[in-house]
Amino acid sequence: MTRPIISKDLPASLVVFLVALPLSLGIALASGASPTAGLIAAGVGGILVGLLGGAPLQVSGPAAGLTVIVAGLIEHYGFGVACSIGMLAGLLQIGLGIVGAAQLTLIISPAVIHAMLAGIGILISLGQIHVVLGYKPGSSALANLGALPDHLLNANMAPVIIGVFTYAVLYSWRKWIEAKLQFLPASLIAVVAGTALASILNLDVARVDLEAQSLFSFHAPTSGGYGVIELLMAALALGVVASAESLLCAVATDQLHSGPRANLNKELRAQGIGNVVSGLLGGLPVTGVIVRSTANISAGGKTQWSAVLHGVWILLFASLLAGILTLIPLAVLAALLISVGVGLVKVKEMKKMTRFREHFVYAATLLGVVFINLLWGIGVGFALAIFFLLLQLSRVQISRKSEGSSEIVTVSGSLSFLCVPLLTAKLAEIPAKKTVHLILEVERIDHAAVEAIRGWKVGYELQGGQVKKPALEILFDDKRNKVAPA
Secondary structure: OOHHHHHHHHHHHHHHHHHHHHHHHHHHHHHOOOHHHHHHHHHHHHHHHHHHOOOOOOOEEOOHHHHHHHHHHHHHHOHHHHHHHHHHHHHHHHHHHHOOOHHHHHOOOHHHHHHHHHHHHHHHHHHHHHHHOOOOOOOOHHHHHHHHHHHHHOOOHHHHHHHHHHHHHHHHHHHHHOOOOOOOOHHHHHHHHHHHHHHHOOOOOOEOOOOOOOOOOOOOOOOOOOOHHHHHHHHHHHHHHHHHHHHHHHHHHHOOOOOOOOOHHHHHHHHHHHHHHHHHHOOOOOEEOHHHHHHHHHOOOOOOHHHHHHHHHHHHHHHHOHHHHOOOEHHHHHHHHHHHHHHHOOHHHHHHHHHOOOHHHHHHHHHHHHHOOHHHHHHHHHHHHHHHHHHHHOOEEEEEEEEOOEEEEEEEEEEOHHHHHHHHHHHHOOOOOOEEEEEEEEEEEOHHHHHHHHHHHHHHHHOOOEEEOOOOOOOEEOOOOEEOOO
């Protein structure tokens, strides 16, 4: 290894490993999969995506942003078919990366993305509260809300003690200590402290079970008897969400360092390969993860080798020291996940949505994700975002003032094809045989609007009127009868 890798990337990889290990276990728990599936995804995301990716300092693995959709797939199809769907999503990502379509996954409105993450955070927190209370989470937000009063009144105090203690340690360490001891992440300290308390008090609580799945168990692709179209649609949904999360993370990571910029199409291809391999080995789907990437950069990572080495440490630990993981109470991981879920609900982003008048899109997406499902929430939010965009494009003000034989017509706003009916109706109201001064004070104008104005101008002048063209000269070339170049 070169000196920069040894001096910078090796220590950074250990920090990222300590951050990723408990989070991978917790995300697998929230997804309804074996904890081993989270470790496999972390190893594959670190090593394979790290080696092949186009965002050198981004760290990939199982992500909280996919928890809800993956949990739904596992519950509906079973883990084996969910692995196949993850592989199909990976193939989709590879294809999108090959044709250079990475930027297309970034067209989703930020209001939809942030609301989706907030909704996922609420769902994670609602579900894991029941684990802390000593019960299994329900299958929906409504089920979890409905069962909450009874579970609160009849809580099992052992997991409650462990969960509350773990969350308190996590919060306190982040607030007062983590900035001074960055090599000891709060999540690791909280998991160790919660596990130690459970052992010291000899509490009878449910713990991590790694016996359900060996570290690497080959999962041959299977349809499970479901239709190909149904599986492809599920893969499409998973692939789009995973791609958007990975690429948005890559863009955000670029803002945190001064090194080489991300090659988004290369990164998307690598994410796809990672998902294919993770599915084959029985792991969860992978994406770029902002928490691990930020930890990597903060710890001094300089190349992709910090991500790669973190994956190596994950797999070595899972292979050689897996027995230690079985000591961790589920309530400890649940407390960690509640913290992750709360962190996904960003008040600052909510205020920003209000400032940019995107609060309706945000609220609709959030409610859809929480109370219907992830895809419906995203679909409703995306449709509303398009609707409000069309409203903005159709906002135009047209005023007319008469001055003797002249008519002064002022058009302001956004002049697009959506405004053509209103525009032509207003122009048709101008009396014939007048001298019309048409003033355009528009933010944008499209070809349909240009053609509408051109057609009206020709017809008006044939009827004996005159159109003064100072504002139109930039739009028309009368001699060639076409739109002049800008």
